[in-house]
């Protein structure tokens with residue numbers, strides 16, 4: 322599928338470089354600030370402090386690059402998806418699916434992630450992309466005070 326972003330430019334999915342990391346930190350920090358039900362457990366600076374070049378040694382980070390602008394990123398290791406965040410102006414244009422499809426190629430057997438129970442939009446998105454909740458892995462005791470659900474995708478093969 323070829324998608325075009327609102328601005329009419331084609332996104333490129335590529336591995337993140339150290340230079341991309343500050344933009345990734347801004348995307349997740351803005352998401353937290355803009356999400357009413359989600360309380361902040363780390364300051365913007367503390368959270369941005371995780372986006373160092375060492376992160377790229379521990380995890381695979383992919384970005385969606387739209388004409389030089391970082392529109393989205395995912396972070397994954399050992400088939401566990403730690404983060405998928407699309408900047409507000411780029412949501413619901415297929416970028417999340419593009420990034421997940423790339424991860425499914427990299428981890429063809431299985432992918433897992435956790436999602437806040439209150440994040441109805443993301444849960445719908447994951448379900449549409451073939452993820453299912455694993456009820457016994459629900460966590461009611463999170464730092465943020467919002468339960469998380471574990472969701473898993475397994476290849477049909």
Ligand SMILES: CC(C)(COP(=O)(O)OP(=O)(O)OC[C@H]1O[C@@H](n2cnc3c(N)ncnc32)[C@H](O)[C@@H]1OP(=O)(O)O)[C@@H](O)C(=O)NCCC(=O)NCCS
Pocket residue numbers: 352405406407408411412413414415416417418419435436437440441442443445446447449
């Ligand atoms: C959830 C998220 C990753 C999905 O990525 P995306 O690029 O917006 O999703 P896509 O365009 O590939 O797919 C869109 C589909 O997902 C579902 N979806 C996404 N956002 C939705 C919303 N707000 N309400 C309902 N369904 C939604 C729908 O099925 C939608 O299809 P439609 O637009 O035809 O109805 C993205 O919206 C995002 O970054 N949200 C904020 C951060 C976040 O919640 N991250 C996940 C943390 S666990």
